[in-house]
Amino acid sequence: MRWALADGWTITRRDLRHWANQPGQIIVGLLFPVLIVLMFGYLFGGGMTVPGGGDYREFLMPGMFALTMVFGLETTFAAVSTDAARGVTDRFRSLPMASSAVxxxxxxxxxLxxxxxxxxxIGCGLAVGWRAQDGPGRAALAIGLLLLLRFALLWLGIWLGLVAGSPDLLVAVQILVWPIGFLSSALVSPATMPGWLGAIAExxxxxxxxxxxxxxxxxxxxxxxxxxAQHAIxxxxAWPVLIVxxxxxLSIRAFRRLGS
Amino acid sequence: MYGTVYDMIDVTGLGKRFGDTPALHSLDLHIPEGQVHGLLGPNGAGKTTLIRILTTLLRPTAGHATVAGFDVVRQAADVRRRIGLVGQHAAVDELLTGHQNLDMFARLSHLPRRTAAARAGELLERFGLADTGRKPVKDYSGGMRRRLDLAAGLILSPPVLFLDEPTTGLDPRSRDQVWSAIRDLAGQGSTILLTTQYLEEADRLATQISIIDGGRLVAAGTPAELKATIGGDRVEVVAASAADLPAVAGLLGPYAHIEEETRRVSAPAPDRVAALTGAVRGLAEAGIAAEDIGVRRPTLDEVFLRLTEAGK
Known part of the structure; x- marks a missing residue:
């Protein structure tokens, strides 16, 4: 158990070192959602109306938070599939480390x-006029739900990465994330979509x-x-719990199957 | 284990199927402590499958295997503490520096923090990477990566080392560097199982060779023994004129073999000196002009091609 934690931390620290070694990559990754906020908030935002009335950028920011969690799927997939393809996963499996740490x-x-x-x-949101209106308690709960979605998608990303076994499919994952992102209430109201499409989005x-x-x-x-929509919380x-x-x-099974 | 001789790698009746596809058939292999054993075979022969089973990455479907006395399935954790693996790819993290890579693998091998950092520095020094240890691996050349990979396999100074095609895809200079590193390790008494497609590599590094093909062991022995299995030395004469070929064959005895296109006649030469002097004298007496004459030992390539599917 002690080693499970220590080894897990060693693997986590590896990513922190990646960030330190390649600050450019992490900065681009962090700024990409900001770019989309600016694009939708200012370029397309003028043409958007929020059904109940209200500021589009106030509507947009929570959607962007959620969409950013979905983008995380690409990070997980890329990391897991690259390690598998390069033999790094095998190297880990041949070491006397806790295998859960991988x-x-x-x-x-x-x-992280x-x-x-x-x-x-959130900093970007505050800069463009978005505010958490209902106090820090409910805001913390919202952040908790966002990270719960990210946590759930981790397992989808790990499973996809192990099954794919190589980062060749990364572009496919990146492309697929967009229709999932657009076919939702993240950026626009499903009420503006044709009925059947709106139902999927909801x-x-x-x-x-x-x-x-x-x-x-x-x-x-x-x-x-x-x-x-009425029972969104x-x-x-429920969705993340189901995904997990x-x-x-499936992820654990895929990891075990590396040995068969 | 047999009496006092301790087999560091002991494989008995080992089999592996992937679904319906058999990869290894009832393989036996016994490698004593300190031996450098070359595992030779064409692509798809089962070399990597065997290495993956012995390094606990893959479970066998039949038979059993022990490494350093521990069962690779039931005592996998004990095996992992005693082995080093250098695979076909340089299994290192591109975005970390050489030092960070070795430090990470050392920490994951449960060395204390300071020992891990010191060991990383020591190994970089030993593999001529001390100058580049602080650069990210993505800036390394192929040879440097492979040396770093080799260093990563040696963090625990493992008594048993598995090298899966350690020089595939390297330029000659990098290959020589990897070879000399392997020789050093052998000199320190490590037991090494080395797979390769290059016969020259096996010939230079290994004291014992096993040839596998289609998941089966097809031959085993020292490089010299294997060369002897395909008939030993031959005396060869290249005649100046094709018209002389029957006469030359007559001189070399009843087992002479004629190759028309190259005007080459060869025959077994159990006694090298007698065969050569006999041929030279015979040619001189008959007044036949020869372009070349010599006694040749078969190469490991010939053994390999003769014994494996690749040559059929």
Missing amino acids: VTGRAAADL NSVLGLAVL WNPLSATATAARELFGNPGWGGDSWA AMAV AVFFP
Whole structure:
């Protein structure tokens, strides 16, 4: 157990060293969501109306927070699949280390990365006029739900990375993240979409977390009247729990299968 | 274990199937302490599969294997404390420096922090990477990466070292550096199992060689023994004129073999000196002009091609 923690920390520290060695990469990664905020907030924002009335940028920020959590999937996938392809995962498996550390260290590093990303984006939000209107308690809860979504997607990323076994599919993952991002309430109201598309968007896990975050930050929502929209906070817990329930065991199985 | 001779690597009836595809068939291999053993075979022969089983990365589907006296399946943790693995890829982190890589692997091998850092520095020095130890590995040349990878396999000074095609894809200079590092390790008494597709590599480094093909052991012995298995030395004459070939064959005896295109006649030469002097005298007496004459020992390449599918 002691080694599980110590080895996990060694793996996490490896990522911190990556950041220190390649500050450019991490800065670009952190600034990318900021760029999207500026693009949607100012370039497209003029053409956007929030159904219940309200400022579009107030509507946008919680959606961007949630979308940034989904972007984290690419980070996890890239790291896991690159290690598998380069033989680094095999090297770890041949060492007398706690084998759980390969996964827990990765999880901790990616969560740290997302905490940092969220902090930068909250700073950006504050700069463009977004505020958490309902007090620090509910704001903390919203941040908790955002990180819960990120935590859930970790396991999807680890599973995909192990199954793919090489970063060749990274571009596919990057491209797939966009339709998932757009087909949600993160950037626009599903009410403006054709009915069937809007229904998919409403049930998107990303929408659940975005809508729940809007509610908890006291930001304008899009006011959908479906069950999913009315119970956003419950959905923002249920979706990640479901994703973990499916992909945590699948990840562990994929890791074990490396030996068969 | 047999009496006092301790087999560092002991493989009995080892088999491995991937689904319906067999990769290893009932393989036996016994490598005593301190031996450098070359495992030779064409692509897909099962070399890497064997290495992966012995380094606990893969579970066998039949038979069993011990490394340093520990079962690779049931006592995997004990095995991992006693082995070093250098794989086909340089399995190092591109974004870390050489020093950070070795330090990380040392920490994961549970060396205390200071010992880990010191060991990293020591190994960089030993592999001629001290100057570049603070640069990220992505700026390293192929040879430097491979040496770093080799260093990473030696962090615990393991008694058993597995090298899976350690010089594949290296330029001759880097290859020589890796070879000399391997010779140093052998000199210090490490038991080494080395896989390679290069016969020259096995010939130079290994004292014992096993040739596997299609997941089966097809031959084993010292390099000299293996060369002897395909008929030993031969005397060869290259005639100046194709018209003389039957006469030359007559001189070399009943087992002479004629190659028309190269005007080459060869025959077994159990006694090298007698065969050569006999041939020279015979040619002079018959007044036949020869372009070349000599006694040749078969190369390991010939053994390899003869014994494996690659040559069929």
